Amino acid sequence: MKKNKISFETNFWAHHELENPFEVIDTFLGSESLAFFKQTLSEIVFYRSKDEVYQKECPGDVFFTYTAFRSFLRACSALQHKSKKWKVTAVSAERRSILSLASLTIEEYENPFAVFENAFAEHSLADFEFFLCEVIHLALRPTIVEFDSDLLTPYIHIIKMLDASQLLLESQVEKIKSKEP
Incomplete structure (x- = not known):
């Protein structure tokens, strides 16, 4: 059975379509x-x-x-499944991020893929896209509008995903070798 690949829709801001979530993160934080x-x-x-x-x-x-x-969130959604196939190697003290722990726990700092797993275990990609659309819609209105959805939790998760993504860029990420029987 073939997996349905999600489009990251990077052509709007990166001027071409990227198909690898690591490339999307790299281009996003490089922009x-x-x-x-x-x-x-x-x-x-x-x-x-x-x-x-x-x-x-x-x-x-x-x-x-x-x-x-939106592209960033789509790439993060794809990264939630990568922790079983990829690992972050230890970062030496001289290469340690200026970001330090930032919003991450020690466990998340050691395994940034856990940030994506936790975020998407609590909220779907559609929830994050709704949050993004809703806050931008409200920020562009000249009047205050009451809203009844939780806007704080997705915000915190996105901040953590930004920090985890930066950490992934600064770390060595390598594919886990499959164990031979």
Whole structure:
């Protein structure tokens, strides 16, 4: 039975379609800094409860950011299944991330794939895409609108996925060799 491959839809912001989730993460975090994406997401979430429009001087940038984050979430969804096939090798002290633990627990720092597993065990890809669409919709409205969905938990998971993705880029990731019978 053939697996249905999810499209990462990177052609909108990366100008070509990427098919490997590791390449999507690399291109995503290569397009802007980790700090930029964390700050942007935090600002969008903050503006959802303000009566001001987020980036009203250039709302097209918000759409561009939305498409990049959506691709990122799709790649993270694919990475949740990689922990059985890939492992992060130990990072030496001199190569240790400037990010340190950031939002990650010690266990998540040692195995960043656990971040993706935990996030997608709690929320589906559709839930994360809904969150992203909803917070951007609310941030671009000139009025405050009441909402009844949980916007904090997906936000925390995305921040953790950003940190885990940065850690994956800074670490050596190698395929686990299958054990011969």
